[in-house]
Amino acid sequence: MQPFKLNFRNASFITSAAKISQLTSDGGAEVAFAGRSNAGKSSSMNTLCVQTNLARTSKTPGRTQLINLFDIGQDCRLVDLPGYGFAKVPLELKEKWQLALTEYLEKRESLCAVVVLMDVRHPLKEVDQMLLQWAVASDLPVLALLTKCDKLKSGARKAQLLKVREAITVFGGDIQVELFSSLKKLGVEHLSQFIETQCYRHLHGDDEATGEESVSAQSNET
Numbered sequence: 264m265q266p267f268k269l270n271f272r273n274a275s276f277i278t279s280a281a282k283i284s285q286l287t288s289d290g291g292a293e294v295a296f297a298g299r300s301n302a303g304k305s306s307s308m309n310t311l312c313v314q315t316n317l318a319r320t321s322k323t324p325g326r327t328q329l330i331n332l333f334d335i336g337q338d339c340r341l342v343d344l345p346g347y348g349f350a351k352v353p354l355e356l357k358e359k360w361q362l363a364l365t366e367y368l369e370k371r372e373s374l375c376a377v378v379v380l381m382d383v384r385h386p387l388k389e390v391d392q393m394l395l396q397w398a399v400a401s402d403l404p405v406l407a408l409l410t411k412c413d414k415l416k417s418g419a420r421k422a423q424l425l426k427v428r429e430a431i432t433v434f435g436g437d438i439q440v441e442l443f444s445s446l447k448k449l450g451v452e453h454l455s456q457f458i459e460t461q462c463y464r465h466l467h468g469d470d471e472a473t474g475e476e477s478v479s480a481q482s483n484e485t
């Protein structure tokens with residue numbers, strides 16, 4: 264059987280929505296990118312797809328305010344979610360986003376896996392832990408990415424990786440943890456393989472996806 268490959272480079276924007284009823288039909292496979300505001304969700308998506316402006320990024324937390332869907336072919340989609348946490352927006356608006364986020368996570372049938380992004384310098388905040396617990400309880404596989412790892416020296420980032428891997432064992436479930444940097448293009452291959460594997464499983468119900476070299480950015484991770 265042929266390896267299952269997704270052409271991330273050809274990813275294209277489908278739609279933005281404030282609630283799931285406004286999204287495209289709930290078929291196929293979706294992998295959602297979730298994490299605190301400013302964790303680097305939109306940037307990681309751009310890096311994965313080798314596009315600079317696919318998902319909008321910003322220095323100001325709270326850039327992504329809607330559920331954004333991106334087509335990656337073969338009935339698979341990436342989902343850029345609004346960040347949770349410290350967005351500087353009026354409370355009412357903030358509550359609206361959080362509702363959209365929760366509704367998406369709880370009700371979307373095509374959601375097959377979650378990428379949880381956490382700044383490598385501040386991982387496993389309370390909200391991150393809640394999300395991980397929820398994903399495990401919902402039987403959703405998780406790839407936890409420790410983002411902006413270019414901000415730490417090699418030794419410190421490895422120590423942080425081991426610390427987080429150890430800490431997440433209490434959650435049980437299927438959680439992988441890897442380092443990621445959009446700036447240095449680190450961890451991209453792990454990310455693309457995770458998405459291909461989970462989408463394949465969701466669509467075809469077994470483990471035949473090999474996750475061999477995908478048509479995405481080449482990671483220079485060593």
Ligand SMILES: Nc1nc2c(ncn2[C@@H]2O[C@H](COP(=O)(O)OP(=O)(O)OP(=O)(O)O)[C@@H](O)[C@H]2O)c(=O)[nH]1
Binds near residue numbers: 302
């Ligand atoms: N040094 C460094 N900065 C990064 C990296 N990834 C993202 N950033 C920066 O972090 C900031 C936030 O990035 P975004 O991708 O917009 O973060 P987000 O999680 O989508 O944020 P919200 O949409 O507000 O939830 C931007 O200034 C990015 O340039 C990285 O790998 N390294």
Ligand SMILES: [Mg+2]
Binds near residue numbers: 319
């Ligand atoms: Mg964003």
